[in-house]
Amino acid sequence: MKRFEHKVAIVTGAGGGIGSAIARRLAEEGALVVVTDVNGEAAAQVVSDIVTGGGKAKAIAADMAKKDACFGLIEQAFALQGRIDVLVNNAGINRRGNLLSLSDEDWDVSFTVNLDSMFHLCRAVLPHMIAAGGGAIVNTASQWGLYPAPNHIAYNTTKAAVAAFTQNLARDYAPDKIRVNAVCPGEIHTPMLEAGVKRSGRTIADLDKLVPFGRIGKPDEVAALVAFLASEEAAFMCGSLVEITGAQAVG
Template identity: 75%
Template sequence: MKELAGQTILVTGASGGIGADISDSRSCADLKSKVMNRQGRIDILANNAGINRRGNLLALTEDDWHASFAVNLNSMFYLCRAVIPHMIEAGGGAIVNTASQWGLYPAPNHIAYNATKAAVASFTQNLARDYAPHKIRVNAVCPGEIHTPMLEAGVMRAGKTIADRRWCADMKSNAFRPLMLSVMPA
């Protein structure tokens, strides 16, 4: 991590720091301004905030659908739009967007989450192509399941436990089994 020493990284989805409603464009612009005022620059933007509203097309509410897009995708649009002009002026930067394996290989009964994370992958590819000439690297990570309170709550709602491998088999088709891994956050 020596290469990150002295750099300013704006991370969303963290448990502390500057509070902001990242689903609101003005709040994202204000967040960027607060970080710039405190640090003088933003070298890296890590878009990591996310929510998972469980349900298939007929079970999911419109509010759940809109909330999923607001947090999982729109927030990235707002923050990238706020930060990229600064990165261009600074001569470059890096953006890391958190997508999901479920954006590439959708899990059942998670239509909003799956759709938003697929959109994040496409959004990231577009930004990477558009801003590479400005020396802005844009990448996505597509993690599998991470043992977080959000995952634990979903598993408990299903009446299962993380250790219940049968639950994993029920949730995933055979195509997912090679990918089936639940990891602990650092």
Template identity: 45%
Template sequence: MSRDFTGKSVLVTGATSGIGSAIARLFAERGAAVLLTGRNARAGLELRQAIVGDGGRAEFEAADVTVPGAAEALLAAAARHFGRIDVLVNNAGILHRGDITQCSDDQWAATLEINVTSVFRMSRAAVRAMIPEGGGAIVNIASDWGLVGATGALAYGVSKGAVVQLTRSMALDHARQGIRVNAVCPGDTDTSMLESAIPGLDHAARLAALGEAIPMGRVATPQEVARVVCFAASEEASFMTGAMLAVDGGNSAG
């Protein structure tokens, strides 16, 4: 089966919650050995145990991907646990809301460090590991706000636009080395990141209000995003590289 990842190893950053957790679980369900990483060790170990309890294969390495050297250490851990790396999913990210007058220097720097520089470092380490193995796949989690303008989230939108361009450049640079690089661009998704979207509303009311602005009339589930990530990493997408896959209910079509 082309979406069967048996015998493949996958590294997922920001795997301890939200979209990252859903991605890790789905890869494991489809047979991959998954290296989970994130800063929340308790959540990471609990996710590893849940995957193993369901018959999957997973390991957890606590790491802050903004720290220089963390990328190389994680790729070394993947080799130690699984022998090689076949798929990298760059999912770790943060969101600070505010326009340019409300964005502090610290918020700007932190957003670019986590959302862009960590993707660069992780991808560089992964490409160096994948070339001797004859190829691999990288899937970057960008955003529909990397495809269209956004209001009230300047630093986030800029960072995700940079991820889009990083994806395109890497795809062109490494296509002949058998490395496919694509980006999945979620819209509003039912994760903790949405809690700051409309302060003062409870969870259900917030989802309903956000859904009103989306052509399909609702926000995404993390599992819906995860399925597209698995597709992009699979052999079903074997001739696809440099693509931006919007999973946003039609938001970026307008």
């Protein structure tokens, strides 16, 4: 199935983890994918893999913590083919801690990367999508934004805000045929999750046991959901927060 033939898609945080799986999936389905990450080498590697596999992709190193970089990314991407059909706001960081153990910097950078980047990127991309008659935006929220896990107040609060941001944007721009949705993953096996597991002294096998489905999720499984939401198959989905958790409840 080639749902993104002749389309241009941007994926942030696409140098690794869930973002790289999304980039690969959209490229497999025909998109020209702008693979962007603060880690330029990682983005270039993902692009090299996509191109070797016969897909179309371009790497852009950019720090989504910077407003100018967000606007610059959209303009560089638009210049490629004069269109941006899909924006996947996936870049995120996870600073662990409760209110008293977090630093001010942990709190601030969590909002800058996880939320403000979406604000800037959406403000930059919307005029292009509106002029084109529509577009799809998929934001990566988290199950923890809906049901907070302990000791992650900054992360969880940013992801709750991403959920609210998604629904607000969807309401305001649905008349312009801009579909905005969010995915809310549970535990997905990525470098971010591995870092958290290491810090907590647990193993992946420990986490697998907590999921009713019998294992944690894979980046490709989130990528399949993102591709669906970004595609015309999801034509009436707008303002949805879609959980992908293997039926795990946050404990």
